[in-house]
Amino acid sequence: xxxxxxxxxxxxxxxxxxxxxxxxxxxxxxxxxxxxxxxxxxxxxxxxxxxxxxxxxxxxxxxxxxxxxxxxxxxxxxxxxxxxxxxxxxxxxxxxxxxxxxxxxxxxxxxxxxxxxxxxxxxxxxxxxxxxxxxxxxxxxxxxxxxxxxxxxxxxxxxxxx
Numbered sequence: 001x002x003x004x005x006x007x008x009x010x011x012x013x014x015x016x017x018x019x020x021x022x023x024x025x026x027x028x029x030x031x032x033x034x035x036x037x038x039x040x041x042x043x044x045x046x047x048x049x050x051x052x053x054x055x056x057x058x059x060x061x062x063x064x065x066x067x068x069x070x071x072x073x074x075x076x077x078x079x080x081x082x083x084x085x086x087x088x089x090x091x092x093x094x095x096x097x098x099x100x101x102x103x104x105x106x107x108x109x110x111x112x113x114x115x116x117x118x119x120x121x122x123x124x125x126x127x128x129x130x131x132x133x134x135x136x137x138x139x140x141x142x143x144x145x146x147x148x149x150x151x152x153x154x155x156x157x158x159x160x161x162x
Contacts, residue, residue, distance in 0.1 A: 024048075024070050025048060026048055026049070026050060026063075026066055026067065026070055027046065027048055027049040027050070028049075028050050028051075028052060028063060029043045029049065029050070029051045029052070030052055030053065030054055031053060031054075031055070032051045032052065032053045032058065032059075033053040033055055033056050033058065048070075050062055050063045050066050068152075071094070072094055073092055073093070073094055073152075074092070074093045074094075074110055074150060074151065074152050074154075075090035075091070075092055075152055075153050076090060076091045076093060076110075076115055076150055076153075076154055076155075076156055077090050077091070077153070077154070077155045077156070078091065078155075078156060078157075079131075079133075079155050079156065079157040080157070081157060081159065085133075085155045090153075091115065091118060091119070093110045093114055093115060093118055093150075094110070110149070110150055111146060111147055111148060111149055111150065112127075112130050112132075112144055112145070112146050112147070112148045112150060112156065113146040113147065114150075115150060115156060116146070116158065123158060123160075124146065126160040126161055127146060127158060127159070127160060127161070128159045128160055128161045128162075129143050129144070129145070129159050130143070130144045130145065130146070130148065130156060130157065130158055130159065131143060131144070131156070131157040131159065132144050132148060132150070132154055132155070132156055132157075133154065133155040134150075134151060134153055134154030134155055135151040135152070135153070135154060136148065136149055136150055136151040136154050137154070141157070
């Protein structure tokens with residue numbers, strides 16, 4: 001065998017077997033209330049790691065945020081025409097992985113078309129334009145098309161053709 005790069009044994013097995021698929025993971029360390037602060041700091045600085053304490057209910061918000069980030073989920077809120085946005089019940093969408101993963105820098109995201117398909121398949125044909133408020137909008141509201149990339153906690157209003 002001739003290697004033209006630095007390869008590990010795992011890389012060789014992956015090429016020979018050809019059936020390995022790796023999944024992202026988060027390492028969650030519990031009971032940080034019983035160890036020293038230096039140990040907690042070392043664990044928290046490890047890649048893909050979150051330290052928590054179930055006993056004292058510490059750092060659950062960070063764990064939840066890390067889970068949303070790693071799964072590439074996006075919360076999108078809806079705004080009916082002439083009404084206030086509905087912040088009580090977001091639509092949770094998952095990003096399309098693959099080539100798009102590199103474009104989105106592993107931060108999640110989906111298009112307005114994905115949102116329409118999630119809500120109702122016929123909406124894509126009925127869309128006149130879309131108004132978006134949030135991180136993905138340059139100004140408020142921004143007129144968008146179906147290819148606009150939505151970010152976490154954007155507000156979307158669909159204006160249909162009459």
